[in-house]
Amino acid sequence: MSKIVSWEIVFGQDDQNLISECHRIRKEVFHLEQKFPLDTEFDDVEHIAYHFLLRVTEQDPASGETTIKSVGTIRGTTPDVYPAINRYKLSRLAVDIDYRKHKFGRLLTEKLHKWIQEDAKATNRPAVVECHSQIPAMGFYAKFGYTPEGEQFDEDGEPHQNMVVNLPLAE
Ligand SMILES: CC(C)(COP(=O)(O)OP(=O)(O)OC[C@H]1O[C@@H](n2cnc3c(N)ncnc32)[C@H](O)[C@@H]1OP(=O)(O)O)[C@@H](O)C(=O)NCCC(=O)NCCS
Numbered sequence: 001m002s003k004i005v006s007w008e009i010v011f012g013q014d015d016q017n018l019i020s021e022c023h024r025i026r027k028e029v030f031h032l033e034q035k036f037p038l039d040t041e042f043d044d045v046e047h048i049a050y051h052f053l054l055r056v057t058e059q060d061p062a063s064g065e066t067t068i069k070s071v072g073t074i075r076g077t078t079p080d081v082y083p084a085i086n087r088y089k090l091s092r093l094a095v096d097i098d099y100r101k102h103k104f105g106r107l108l109t110e111k112l113h114k115w116i117q118e119d120a121k122a123t124n125r126p127a128v129v130e131c132h133s134q135i136p137a138m139g140f141y142a143k144f145g146y147t148p149e150g151e152q153f154d155e156d157g158e159p160h161q162n163m164v165v166n167l168p169l170a171e
Pocket residue numbers: 029093094095096099100101102103104105106107132133134136137138139140143
């Protein structure tokens with residue numbers, strides 16, 4: 001069993017290699033594992049969203065050899081992307097099934113929040129974030145201060161809940 005020796009999160013808006021790694025993980029988790037349709041998984045904001053990718057470095061204890069693997073992703077958009085809501089949006093959070101419960105979902109969410117706080121400060125906008133949570137994931141978002149807003153609704157055939165947090169501005 002390989003041991004995780006380090007991790008890093010990289011992000012960008014137009015790095016096609018990075019985006020295709022994020023898309024690979026999302027296809028694996030949302031389409032193949034959770035059975036969401038592919039045509040709605042990849043939507044019309046992919047090119048203006050910011051894509052975050054978490055990579056781990058693992059070491060084989062026998063050989064000492066190290067390998068780097070992409071295991072998690074999250075997506076963020078600025079308020080101008082959805083003028084009707086005029087809020088930052090967190091979406092497409094996914095961690096490879098074999099790497100869950102290692103705090104990688106937490107690390108991705110914290111990194112996205114940091115980026116939002118800095119952008120909000122630089123652009124003089126409130127750091128209000130919303131996400132459409134699957135029902136089993138609501139407890140995860142609640143850990144970061146998100147609270148439910150409105151009624152549950154159907155998205156891509158599954159019930160979801162809009163959840164919102166107002167982050168403090170970056171110092
Ligand atoms: C939801 C998901 C991203 C969580 O990732 P993870 O790496 O396993 O979560 P972490 O280990 O970082 O957990 C962080 C904290 O949230 C808690 N947590 C994780 N999943 C949770 C859940 N479904 N409900 C409540 N709490 C949860 C953990 O216990 C941990 O608590 P702590 O920091 O207080 O000890 C992961 O399960 C996943 O990819 N699921 C499939 C895709 C999905 O459903 N995405 C959400 C779409 S809305």
